[in-house]
Amino acid sequence: MEQIRNLDQLLEHAKAVGPKKISVARAEDAEVMEAVESARKAGIANAVLVGDEDKIKEVAASLGIDLANYEIVDEKGGEAAAALKAVELVSTGQAQIVMKGMVATANFLRGVLNKEKGLRSGKTLSHVYIHEVKGYDRIFFVSDPAFNMYPDIKVKVDIVKNVVELAHAFGVACPKVAALAAVEVVNPDMPPTIDAALLTQMNRRGQIKGCIIDGPLALDNAVSPHSAEHKGIKSEVAGYADILHVPNIEAGNILAKSIVYFAENKTAAIVLGAKAPVILTSRADSPETKLLSIATACALAAHQGK
Template identity: 55%
Template sequence: MSKNFDDLLLKANSCSNKKVAVAVAQDEPVLEAIKLAKEKGIADAILVGDKVKIKKIADKIGMDLSEYEVVNEVNTTKASLEAVRLVSTGKADMVMKGLVDTATFLRSVLNKEVGLRTGKLMSHVSVFEIEGIDRLILLTDAAFNTYPDLKAKVQILNNSVDVAHACGIEVPKVAAVCAVEVVNPDMPATIDASLLAKMNDRGQIKGCLVDGPLALDNALSEEAAYHKGITGEVAGKADIILLPNIETANVMYKTLTYTAKTKNGGLLVGTSAPVILTSRADKFETKVNSIALAALVADAKK
């Protein structure tokens, strides 16, 4: 089981080499991450975008373009579609957003002709290595689904479990986190959490252990769970934190990113292939970690 990103990078390196198609690749931080991912044996790449601009950046960062396939397409919409098409036709294993706005990129991912639709709900999964915690923590959904209902939460949960399995966590422990750890009819998220736990008990949600509602402290800390008298296999030992809505999840994501000693990576799943949707504000390390995660998820799909 991978307990940190060093473990994940080693695991990704041991998989068969994957190929990432980069949409609108003339982005220096993205090309730097692609270059390091190749050097670490994590993934090769097909660079789709303005070849002149890509070469200028490559020269600046010491990237040998002869080692990569470059598809010249100066139009950003067409470049995004081409990168997605390379994945949907099997020429690449995953797609990564480059210098293109998120809306244009996602329209390509969801394109009816060449996109990566599966009929499943797409959701974002972040993986965090947090100083002081002896395991990776998966957080969902901080970026894509706004106010999911119970049906959507089941799919978001299942997507995160797929990522956990790809990371080597055989039976991930899922905490459906709310503001409190008791069912309160005036707090709908607590009702959803209890239903998710019961669905897991009855085999409707498989491949994991689910408990909820749990507050964040007794999901992550065995000591907190003990003091509150909360028992069970998930209490204090959660691998996956399922948050009730995008506001809660996004605040937690950014709090961990900016106020704690952490490493992280993330991707969109629920698609036929992993989608690397990093922000321009993300650190270089986060981009490399996200490529490694996507390579592991792509390998698990084979």
């Protein structure tokens, strides 16, 4: 497939490989229902709505959504029960994607990680933001801005492997990974620079495959060829990074939200590392972001199903 370079192309790709089936945990959430209906109308995904059937019908009626287009699984046992049921539909093959509805993130993730019915894969769960930023010819993947707070080198390797697989699902055959730090030289007093250098060497020795990693790189010389050239950095990654691998949750969260609020952009997000794509959107996310997150999950599900 051709490389997806913007999120409109992602929507078209999701239509081409879809529709996939989403299992929604506690679907009695107006914003999530709107996103799921948009995805259905776009031909990207169909959904199984898990939760209190009476409340789901109330929400659907208020939005003018015809529930004849949906399967409903009535689960009135509360958040944890609905989350586990939604996850079970995916682990038993009745759906390909699980999505968080009106359920606390902790309860939702407990369902995902349930030992008997969940989606454990043995991998580290990690989060990624997918950004289309005006002025750039490609999509940026920022990881991990939300899950792993202060990952050690082992977890950082898992985070990179997770997001490289997602980049492959977007048609990026050999994604360029910038291991970010505050500077572009190794400084023993700055641990992120040491981890970045280790990731780079592990990639060169074949311990991390399917990508090219370089680091430490500061953000400017990761995305700006001019900056990289000015600083004399000779690298296949510098100036042309696809994946921005952040050293910790603060750096990732601030970077991702800076893009959302300070740049002209489109954004999606997804949780990686489970046996199936996991959509965990925020109430602050726009309807467009929710739809693009569903499209991302469909692209990944199609890639994993090959």
